[in-house]
Each structure stands twice: as C-alpha cells, then as structure tokens.
Amino acid sequence: MKDVGGEKRFSVIMNFNSQQYAIFLPVVFLLYWGMPHRFRWGLLLVASYYFYMSWNPQYVVLILGTTIVSYISAIILERTESTKQKRLIIAVASLICLGVLFVFKYFNFVLESVAYVCAQLALPLHPVTLQVLLPVGISFYTFQTLSYVIDVYKGKVKAERHFGQYATFISFFPQLVAGPIERTQNLLPQIKSVKTFSYDEAVYGLRLMAWGFFKKLVVADNAAIIVDNVYGSLDKCTGFDLLLAVFLFTLQIYCDFSGYSDIAIGSARILGIKLMTNFKSPYWSSSLKEFWGRWHISLSTWFRDYLYIPIGGSRCSALQHNINIMITFLVSGLWHGASWTFVFWGGIHGLIQVIENLLGFNKIERRGLRKVLSIMFIFAVCNIAWVFFRARTISDAFYILGNIIIPIGGIDWFMYSGVGITIFDVPSLLVPIFVIFAFDYVSLKQDVLEWVSHRRLIARWGIYIVIIYWTILKMPLATSSFIYFQF
Amino acid sequence: MKKFIIKIVLITLITFVPIVCCNYIVDPANIFHDDVVNQIAEYLNVGHIVEAPANMDEGLLQERRIASMECAPETVIIGSSHVMYIPFDYENIYNAGMSGAYLGDYYSIVGLLKYYDKMPKRVVIGVDPWAFLRDATAGRQATINKYAVYLKNGIENESAFDDKHLRSKMAYSKLKELYSLSYFQSAKKSLEQNGFSAIEKTVSLADDAEMGAKQKILPEGRYVPPTAGFHNTDDIDKEINEQIKSGSIYQLGQGFTDVHSQRWKDFERLIKYLLDNGIEIQLYLPAWHPKVYELFATDDKFLGVIKLENDVRKLGEKYNIPVHGSYNPKFNKYNTEDFMDWLHLKPNKMYLDYQSIH
Numbered sequence: 001m002k003d004v005g006g007e008k009r010f011s012v013i014m015n016f017n018s019q020q021y022a023i024f025l026p027v028v029f030l031l032y033w034g035m036p037h038r039f040r041w042g043l044l045l046v047a048s049y050y051f052y053m054s055w056n057p058q059y060v061v062l063i064l065g066t067t068i069v070s071y072i073s074a075i076i077l078e079r080t081e082s083t084k085q086k087r088l089i090i091a092v093a094s095l096i097c098l099g100v101l102f103v104f105k106y107f108n109f110v111l112e113s114v115a116y117v118c119a120q121l122a123l124p125l126h127p128v129t130l131q132v133l134l135p136v137g138i139s140f141y142t143f144q145t146l147s148y149v150i151d152v153y154k155g156k157v158k159a160e161r162h163f164g165q166y167a168t169f170i171s172f173f174p175q176l177v178a179g180p181i182e183r184t185q186n187l188l189p190q191i192k193s194v195k196t197f198s199y200d201e202a203v204y205g206l207r208l209m210a211w212g213f214f215k216k217l218v219v220a221d222n223a224a225i226i227v228d229n230v231y232g233s234l235d236k237c238t239g240f241d242l243l244l245a246v247f248l249f250t251l252q253i254y255c256d257f258s259g260y261s262d263i264a265i266g267s268a269r270i271l272g273i274k275l276m277t278n279f280k281s282p283y284w285s286s287s288l289k290e291f292w293g294r295w296h297i298s299l300s301t302w303f304r305d306y307l308y309i310p311i312g313g314s315r316c317s318a319l320q321h322n323i324n325i326m327i328t329f330l331v332s333g334l335w336h337g338a339s340w341t342f343v344f345w346g347g348i349h350g351l352i353q354v355i356e357n358l359l360g361f362n363k364i365e366r367r368g369l370r371k372v373l374s375i376m377f378i379f380a381v382c383n384i385a386w387v388f389f390r391a392r393t394i395s396d397a398f399y400i401l402g403n404i405i406i407p408i409g410g411i412d413w414f415m416y417s418g419v420g421i422t423i424f425d426v427p428s429l430l431v432p433i434f435v436i437f438a439f440d441y442v443s444l445k446q447d448v449l450e451w452v453s454h455r456r457l458i459a460r461w462g463i464y465i466v467i468i469y470w471t472i473l474k475m476p477l478a479t480s481s482f483i484y485f486q487f
Numbered sequence: 488m489k490k491f492i493i494k495i496v497l498i499t500l501i502t503f504v505p506i507v508c509c510n511y512i513v514d515p516a517n518i519f520h521d522d523v524v525n526q527i528a529e530y531l532n533v534g535h536i537v538e539a540p541a542n543m544d545e546g547l548l549q550e551r552r553i554a555s556m557e558c559a560p561e562t563v564i565i566g567s568s569h570v571m572y573i574p575f576d577y578e579n580i581y582n583a584g585m586s587g588a589y590l591g592d593y594y595s596i597v598g599l600l601k602y603y604d605k606m607p608k609r610v611v612i613g614v615d616p617w618a619f620l621r622d623a624t625a626g627r628q629a630t631i632n633k634y635a636v637y638l639k640n641g642i643e644n645e646s647a648f649d650d651k652h653l654r655s656k657m658a659y660s661k662l663k664e665l666y667s668l669s670y671f672q673s674a675k676k677s678l679e680q681n682g683f684s685a686i687e688k689t690v691s692l693a694d695d696a697e698m699g700a701k702q703k704i705l706p707e708g709r710y711v712p713p714t715a716g717f718h719n720t721d722d723i724d725k726e727i728n729e730q731i732k733s734g735s736i737y738q739l740g741q742g743f744t745d746v747h748s749q750r751w752k753d754f755e756r757l758i759k760y761l762l763d764n765g766i767e768i769q770l771y772l773p774a775w776h777p778k779v780y781e782l783f784a785t786d787d788k789f790l791g792v793i794k795l796e797n798d799v800r801k802l803g804e805k806y807n808i809p810v811h812g813s814y815n816p817k818f819n820k821y822n823t824e825d826f827m828d829w830l831h832l833k834p835n836k837m838y839l840d841y842q843s844i845h
Binding site for chain 1: 488491494498501504514668671672675687730731742788
C-alpha cells in the first residue's frame, strides 16, 4: 500500500473558491480598515502567512527563508561599492533562491531526464528521486524576490529596511500563490502608504471578483470535466472528442487563470491595493507577440526585463535576436512545469514568434478581414500549443493533434452522459463562453466594469444578480483547484 | 465604508434569502422536513413497507431507525447499493446499506449502533473499492458523519465514547444545508424534474414487497428496486460503454490505482474494534459487471480494484474472517444477463451470493 494522491495537509485549505476564503477575506477587510494605518502591514503579514500555511504549514520555512535571504542580500548590495562584490552577492542570493526552486521543482525532472539519456546510451542509471510536494506558489514568490534583488543591484529601487513590510510585499496573500508577480516599485510603496477607504475602489474590486468567479466556476470548471475525461482516456476518444477537448482546454486555462487573477486583483483592490493587470483579452490578439503582451503580463514582462533584455533582447543581430526569443520562451516553458511538454509548449510559442519576425509579420498593419483571419490563426496556434501544455507526454500531444487532423470514429453525441454531461449541456457552456469573448472584445476599447458602474441602479443590480445566480446554478458541485497553483 | 458594508449585506441577503427559502421549502433530501423521515422510520419499525421518496436522506433514516429500534438486531449489513437490494429472508437482520457508501459511512453505521447501544452479534460488510476514496470520517451521508467521528475518536481513545450529546451538535450540520449552494442546485433540479410536486412531503405505504413503479423499503432495511431499474442488455452495454468512454467509473472516477494507506489502516482498525467487542464479521465482495471487471483487469488505471480484493482476502486470513463473493463475476459464474443495470446484480441473483455467505 502507498499513499495515493495529493492529500490535504492542513484542516483548512484556503482556495479562493472555498468557504474559508469567503470568511477570511471579510474578516481581514474589516480588521484592516478598522485599525490604524501603522498596524495594517502587520495584519496583512499575519493574514498572508496564515493563508500560506493553510496549504502546508511546513513550507512557511521556505518563503520565510527566501524572504530573509533576499532582504539581507539587498541591504548588503546597497552598502557594497565594489562591482565584483556586488556580482558575487547577487550570484549567491540568486543561487539560494533558485536553488530552493530547483530542489523542489526541477531536481527529479533533471535526474529522470539524465537517467533517460543514460538508458538510451545503454548506461542504466537508477536515480533516487525526492518524494516531496511542490510548495504552492514557489515559482511566483521566487521570481518576485529575484526581481527585487536584481532591481536593487541595478539601482532601480532602494533596499527595503523594514523587514516586516518587505515580508508583507513578498507574501501578500491575494497574489502569493499564483501571481500577478509584482514589482517592488508597484506593490511595496502601496503597503507602506497611508490609505483611506475608497467606496468606488472597493466596489470595483468586488465586481472584478464576481467576474473572476464567473469565469472560473461557470466556464473553467465545467470545461475541466470534459477536458479531464478526454485527456485521461485518449485511446477511447473520437477525433471530435479530441477537438472539443482541445478547444475547451484553451478556454479552461484562460478562464481559470484570468479568473484567478481577477479574484486576486479584486481582493487586493478592496484593501486599497492595486495589483498589476495580468490579462488583456489575449485571444483577441492578431500576432503571437501581441498575445504575449496580453497573456500573463506579469510573467512575460518579468522574462522580458530579467532574461530577454539582459541576454541582448532585440538590440543585436537578427540571428541573435531570434535566439534570444527562443531562449526566453524555452525557459518560460520550463518555469511552468518540470516536464518536456512545457518546454515544447514554450518552444512552439518561441518558434512562431521567430517566424513572425522573419516574415515581418509584426510590421504589417492588419485591419478588416486580414485582422480577423490573423486573430483566428493566432487562436488556432494557441489551441495547438496548449495541447502540449495539457498532455501527459509529448507523444500524447502528437496523438491528439494527429487524430484531430485525421478523425477517428464519428461523433458520439451522448459520450459524456457517464459523468452527467450530455451534448445538450454544450449550449449552456457555449453561452458563457460567448459572453466572455464579448466582454473581452469590449474591454479592448473600454473598461466594462467601469461601464457597469455608470448604469442605472436597476440595470447594475440586475447584472450583479444575473452573474451571481448564473455562477451559483452552473458551477459544478465539485469545483477544482486553480491550474496555476501547481506552478 | 458604511455604505459599502450596507450594500454588501444587501447583496448577500438578495443572494442568500432565495437560496435559503428554496432549500428549506423544496428540501430535496427532506433534511428540514425530517417528520417525513421520522414517519418512514416509524412505519418501517412497526413492519410496514414504504415507497421510498426520491432523494431521501438515507443517513437520517438510518439514524431514526437505529435510534428507535427496540432491541439490537442479530445481524447488520453495511455497505452500498451493492448490498441494499440483497434479499435476506430470515428474521432479525437489519440491512443498513446506503447508496454509494464510503468508508466513512461504514464508520457512521457502526458509530450509530454503538451510540444507541444496538451492537449486533454479527456484521456483514460489503466492501466497495470506492469506499477508500474518502477518509473514515467523511462519509457520503453527511447527516450521520458525526457518528463516524464519534466512533473513530472512541476507537482511538475509549473515553470519547462518553460523549452522549451528539444530537445537540447536529444543528450546525443541518444549518449548513440551508445555505448550501450544492443543495440549492439539487433543489433546482428537483423542481425541474418534479415540478411543484417536489414540495409535497408525503409518505406512501406499499401493499407488498413485489417490484413496482417505485422503489420500496422493507422493514428489515432492504430496498426493492423499481421495475424501471431493470435495463435490457443493450441499454446496459450502452451505459457501460459510456462509463468506459468517459474514463470515469461511477464513484471510482478516473482511476483507482491503490488504496490509501491511512484509510486501509482505518478499515482494519474498524474490523479489529468489532472483533475485540466480540462481534462476528463477514466480508462480502460484490461482483461487477463482466465488461466493467474486464476494464479493471486490463487498465492500469484501475489496478487498485484487483489489489484491494487480494488485500481483503489477506485481511480475512489474518483475522480469520470469512470473505464471500468476488469483484470478479466469474467467481460466482455471473454473466451479463444476471445484472439489472451496469452496476447492480439482479436481486434474485444476489441471493446466490447471500447463500454463499451463509
């Protein structure tokens, strides 16, 4: 017998879509605005650590350790004048922060990959793998601490002296487990500043949260039922099943992650803190370059500022520029998960962007039909790339793509009745998908949530009630965790 | 700030007042209209046959029945719908099977028997693979989960059995269902399916134990399936194909590769507790449909089913407990015609298994 599955380690897991969070956030809200400013960072710190420990109390040591290392490193960096010593300090700090990430996230992957290569060379190797659970949010807070230390090294920001406020910046609960990966310049001053309650900001935050829950519970979680079934039993699926699952996963991951981001940004907003925007209607992009300016913006700008530009960016030869793009996207893929499927996914995105550059695609002005076709093309590319992101193995991904192109079997309209979903449920999934696409389209031109605030009372409240009841009635009974929590 | 809080309260009320009203009035599992369950328990305890209302809280019924039993039955059957339909035909037996029972439900029933001082001489446990997908205190029947906690605490520390105030702790679990969103969805479904008749709460008695349009509950706790519950072999094949295609076999979900070690320990601890208290135990492995079993035997994702059967047999040998039946339908020479649907044997065919038990 062995322990199976990722068991919960603590009695109260604080997912955004849990009852616990529905109690936790109002309590923090009331205490936060009810206490004098000078104590607020302390409350946020305690709340954030409680939030994090609800996932696994033991891993608090890691976030605390990373915080201490980056805090001390930044202060020493600022005091050191010698460039050589500065480089040494930043190398040690980065090595420690990335070392923790490596041990927990990549150690097994590297060993298994080496063992695989050795096996191919007839050199059998039996590596000892670590039986550890990936600490939730480790990729996110490691990158946040790294960006802080690098910014101090470059002199962009001053080293923070107040350890408590710095620890709050690293662990701020709305964005702790899955971002947005905040920059020091944006978040830390907000934690320190004196804030007064703003009714409009708080209401905006709630609207954003409601919209995030709608995307997560109505679209992502319902799509997940079909996607998980298909990806879990590929050999039993028809070409149509595979196509449907590929399409639905493209929407699932968007609604899941952007839904999470909306809830995170909304939660922070009601506490008077503005987190950076993480998604801007990405599936309406007409090039992959544009897509990455709209998808997971906090990560893509992180890679731009701390990897792509330092290795040369676009201010170099065309060949080097394209190599830089490939490196950035391959590393980005690896950041998402310790598996070759993620690297492959990153590689596809990098390669298409290289092709866009070579064809001068980004210099062409796209309007009218050309723009529509470009949007559809980029959406199709995303669909294909997501197959590698979701599939268990690269060969599974190729199996899916191969069998979509050459369909196997016919259309079994009732295939999902075994899990309580039939083809008749598809419209109830398509309508919210349409609403989300329409919302995103309008968002390109104006802030829809701001637009709602200027409607008449009856219309405004009507919209709230429709969204709330739609979410309640259509969410699956067993909702799943957010996909990006695993990264 | 004040305006914001008032609006929050207002929107919470607008959201939850209709939910609370709907949950209370429609009450698809008769949690708040427990007079219905009380009445069913009362009828059954005096020997009547009752037509089972749709979506009845089976846990609550078990609590009411066991609480009001005059004396302990000789044999109690524990398990899922795999045992609920078994036609035991001798006196002084009580079938406490509940739909889709998990390990936590096994604990709840034994906890109930202990709490109300109705421990039998013999317990027959129908062991289902999915039972091990949840912890020993997380049964499907939430209403009686507290008895699982009571038993588990008591097994770990004898003094916990002194807690005689469980009923007063129930109020909160009931209250939770009032504003439960999943219960609201069930209420909505019930309204869609039954219209306003979903709101009517009446108990109908049946004249006999023969199969009819509705499912019946017999005084000994056994259920008689409705005639519509018998599917033809084509439909059964279709049901199985859908399950296999979706990759999700009933409560087993997408796969069952192994038994969680802690849950197995808790199961063994339950067995040991019963044996230590002088109760005879018999274990029963309900047969699966040949096509489903074939999947279990060939698909790595379901290897845990075969492993579990082996483990149950080893457990039987370890404690000298008889283990009857098998997940493998060939064990009792069942074929596809012996099943009333993709999951259940026909009750008269189950009789064969019962014979093998005794």
